[in-house]
Amino acid sequence: MELQWQSLSLLFTFFLLLLILTRKAATGDPPKRLPPGPKPLPIIGCIHHLLTSLPHRRLRDLAGQYGPLMHLKLGQVSTVVVSSPQVATEVMKTHDLVFCSRPEILAAKVIGYGCTDVVFAPYGEYWRQLRKICILELLSAKRVQSFRRVREEEVDGLVLSIRAAAGGDQKHHREVINLTQKLYALSSSIASRAAFGKKCLRHERFLATVREAVKLASGFNVADLFPSLDFINVVSGMKFKLEKVRQRLDGILDEILEEHKSKNGTRMQGVDGRGLEEEDLLDVLLRIQEKGDLEFSLTNDNIKAVILVRSL
Template structure:
C-alpha cells in the first residue's frame, strides 16, 4: 500500500483543522519553551505531515535528515516524532538510554488486532513484556526449538523445488512461491499438521496485514478518537479481529482436545503456550487472548518479512551473475563434501551468509524500525526529547550511509569478509533486526529458513530472466507497506542443474 496523496486526506484534514482550532482557542497559552531537534517548516494543525505524502517514508525521511541533520523532529498532528539517522544516535537510543526508549506507542490497528497490544512487538515495556520476551528466547524461538522445525523447512523446501521442476521451463513466479513457502512454514510451526482452520486463518491474516500497512492519519490525532469511526477504519479492524479470533479459538480447541487425548506427536508453538499457561510456570499469567496475540505476532513478523528477503536476495543475484556463480559454487561444493541438508539446515556456507547480510543491508524489510516511546523527558545531543515522543530509527538510511559503508549503494557481499557483523544489532551501523531490548527475537528462525531455501534454489537450478532480458534490465522498484516489497513480482526461468 502506498501512502495517500494530499488530495485523498484533504477533507479529513479540514475537519480536524476546525476541531483543533476550537480546542486551541479554549486552551490557555503557556510560556514554557524547550529546544527541540531541527525541523522542516510546518503547516498549522497538521504540522509536518505533508512532508511524508506521496512517496516512500524511509526515502523521504533520509532526504529530510540530509538537510536538517541526523536528529530530526517532526510534528505529525498531535505527535512529536523524532527521526534517528546515524549509528551514533541509534546506539544512544538502543544502548545508552535503551530502557528509556524501550516501550511502544499505542496504535489503533495494533490495539484492536493484537488484543489490546498484548503481543511481543507492540506491548509496552514492563513485567508482562519481559515475560513474553523470556518465553520467546527460552521456549518458542530458542536455537533448540528452531532446530526441531528442521523437518518442516526441509519438506517445504522440497515442495518448492518440486513445484519449480513441474513448471518445465516456463516462467516461475518466485514472489508468489516465497510467500506461500513462508506462510506454510510458520503455520506448521505454530499449529502443527492437524489444524483444519489453517487456510481460513491465512486468508484473514492477509486482510489484517493490509490494514496494518502504510500510513494511518488516525494515529496522529490520539485525542480525536472519533476519526477512526469516521473513516470506517475501526469497524474494518474489528471485523477482521472477530474473524481471526473465531478461527484461533477453534484452533485452540482442537489443540486442547488433542492434548487431552494424548495423541499429539511433538509440540507445536500453540501446544507450548497452552502448556506454559496451564501449568503455572510463568511469573505473569497468560490469558487465552495473550496467547492469541503472540500467535498473531509470529505471522506478522515471520511471513512477509522472510519472503521479501528471499525475493530481494534472488533479485540481487540475478542482477549480479558473478556473485550468483560464486555462491552457487559454494553451495554445490558443500553438497559434494557430504553436506546433504537432511535436517533442513546448512552449515559452512559463509559466502551465502554474506549474501543474505548484504541483502538485508540494502533491502531491510522493515526500513523504519518499529517506533519506540520516550518514557521520560531526556536530553540528546543538546536537544530535548519530550516524554511521549515517538522515536523512529531509519535503519535503511543508516545501512546506506557512505560514512559507514564504502560503495554504500552497491551490492557487494564481500564487504562482510572485511568487517565482522552479526544480525543481533550489536554494531549500530548494521541493524536489520533492530537492537537493544527490543531487538527481534526471531532472528535465528528467520535466517535459518532463508539460508536453507536459498541454498536449495541455487543448488538445484540455474536462473535467468525470461525473454532474453539482460541482468541489468531487472526492475528493482519497491512498494512500501507492512514491509518493503518488490513492486512487481519476480519472474524467472529456472533450468535444472545437471
C-alpha cells in the same frame, strides 16, 4: 446534489480544523528541546513530506539536510527519525529503556488483543515475562532446530512451484513469477506451521485473514496521527474493518486452541505423547498456561496475541 455534498465536505473540514486548533490551544504544553527537522505546517505538521510512493527515500533526503537525528511532527504526533548506526546504538542499546515501548496504534489495539503481544505491549513486568518466554521457550536454538523439517518442506514446495512455473515439467506452460509474493507466502507458511503444527484447512483461512489484517494495518491511519480525535476511526470505517477481521481471526484461533487442548496426553509430555522437542509453539504456550508459574495469568487472548504477531 454534487454542490450540496461539496458544501457538507467543506463544512466538515472547517469544524475539524477548528476542533484541532481549539484542543491544541487548550493543552498549552511548554516548549520542548527537540532534534532539528523541517518546519511543520499548521494542522498536518510534516505529513506532506511523506506523501510519496517512496517515503523511505524522502526520509533519507531529509536526514541529509537535518542530520541523523531528526524530528518530524506528523499531525499531532511527534516522531524522531534515526538514520545512522551510531545514533541507532544510542537509542536501541544505551537508552533502550527510554524507547522500548511502542505507540498504541489502532491496529495494534484491535488486532493485537489490546496490545498484549510481545511487540506492542508496554514496557513492564508483563512484557518482561513475555519476552522471557519467547527467548527461552519459543526462540531457543533447540526449539528453532525442531522446526527444521517444516522449513525444509516449505522451501522444497517453493522450489517445485517455481520450477513448474518456469516450464520445468510438461504439464505447465511458462509464466511470470512474483517472487516477492512467493517469499512472503513462504515465511508466513513456515511461521504458521511452527505455531499450529500440521497444515489443515484452517491454516489457509488463517493465512488469508492475516494477509488482510496486514493490508489494513499498513500505511498511515489518520486517527493514529490525530489521537485526540477518536471519532475519525468511526467516520473512516477503519475500526469497523479491523474489528471484522479480528472476529474472523478470533474464531479461527479459538478453534485451533480447542483442538490443541482436546488432544490426548498431558501437556508436559507434549501433544499425542510426543516429547517436548516436537511441540509446536501453541503447545508450548498452553503448557506454560497450565503450569501457572508466571507472575500474571496467561489468558487465551494473550496466547492468541503472541501466536498472531509471530505469524505476521
